[in-house]
Amino acid sequence: MRWRKGHRSANVEDRRFESGGRRMRLPIPRTRRGGAQMGCGGILLLLVLSMVFKQDFFSLLDAGGGGGGISTPAPREQTAPAPGGVDPEADHVSFVGDVLDRNQDLWHQLLAGKYRDTKLVLFRDAYPSACGMGQAASGPFYCPADEKVYLDLSFYDELSRRFGAPGDFAQAYVLAHEVGHHVQTVLGISRQVRQAQAQNPRQKNQLSVAMELQADCLAGVWARTADEMQLLEPGDVEEGLRAAASVGDDRIQQMSGRGYVNPESFTHGSAQQRAEWFKQGYTTGDPDACDTFG
Ligand SMILES: [Zn+2]
Structure with a gap:
């Protein structure tokens, strides 16, 4: 992916060096297999990376028990660089800010x-x-309550440290998916879905799946624009489509070692559904084509 090195986004709130809880050692909710409870972005990222690098990034979740897996990041003393000093993550901050701004430029255009x-x-x-x-x-x-996307760069640091630099397109894709959730909030879709879920608890899961697939589709809409702006490099789109195909609850369940696939418990959609919706967004470039609730 091509990006503007040195770009600074006005919409990035850099709290990396604040004490607002960062050294608190809170109990991390565990899944049954002992890994940390991940948000959709975390699962998405691990799956995309596993697919791109042909390694099981989920093994990181199992590295607990003091092994320093992602679920138990080592405490570190990190202080802000001295004035004039070098921030070792400067490029990374610049990259995510650039991807964020490119995404939001698009949504300002589409939802003027x-x-x-x-x-x-x-x-x-x-x-x-x-x-x-x-x-x-x-x-x-x-x-949705504060309408902000939260990202801990140490999540990526850990992946880089263990596996070399993770793919930039995978990171952009995950960020675009999270911005897609914000678009759902802006359009009132999230609120409608929460109401429908409260009224109809039996459809709760199905509606959550539709939300996730729509965010994938909206990420696809952005990928189309990025492609038209020639920001993508050869292979990025194919990588994105393959990535989406590999990111489904069926795969998540298989990879998480349960050995069976139970569609009833899907909250993200199957791999095939995800790939289809990413492709739908990418080929149409039209958010109106992202009606996953129909
Ligand atoms: Zn999501």
Whole structure:
């Protein structure tokens, strides 16, 4: 992916060096297999990376028990660089800010007069959001209550440290998916879905799946624009389509070692559904084509 090195986004809130809870050692909710409870962004990212790099990134979740997996990031003393000093993550901050701004430029165009910016909060280890404590281990997530996307760069640091630099397109894709959740909030879709879920608990899961698939489709709409702006490099789109195909609850269940696939418990959609909806967004470039609720 091509991006503007040195770009600074006005919508990035850099909280990496604040004490707002980052050294608090809070209990991290565990899944049955002992990994951290991940948000949709975290699962998405691990699956995309597993597919792109042909390695099981989910093994990181199992590295617990003091092994220093992603679920148990080592405490670190990180202080802000001295004035004039070098921020070792400067490029990374610049990259995510650039992807964020490119996404929001698009949504301002497509939803003229309606769209309002989301903020991207960068934190380290743990940070309080209106949706609860953000955890490095949960990966990126969107909080509808404060309309912000939360991202801990140490999540990526850990992946880079163990596996070399993770794919930039995979990161952009996950960020675009989280911005897609913000678009759903702006359009009132999230609110309608929450109401429908409250009225009809039996459809709760099905509606959650539709929300996730729509965010994939909206990420596809952005990928189309990025392609038209020649920001993508050869292979990125194919990588995105393959990635979407590999990111489904059926795969998640298989990879998480349960050994069986139970569609009733899907909250993200199957791999095939995800690929189809990403492709739908990418080929049409039209958010109106992203009606996953129909
Ligand atoms: Zn999601």
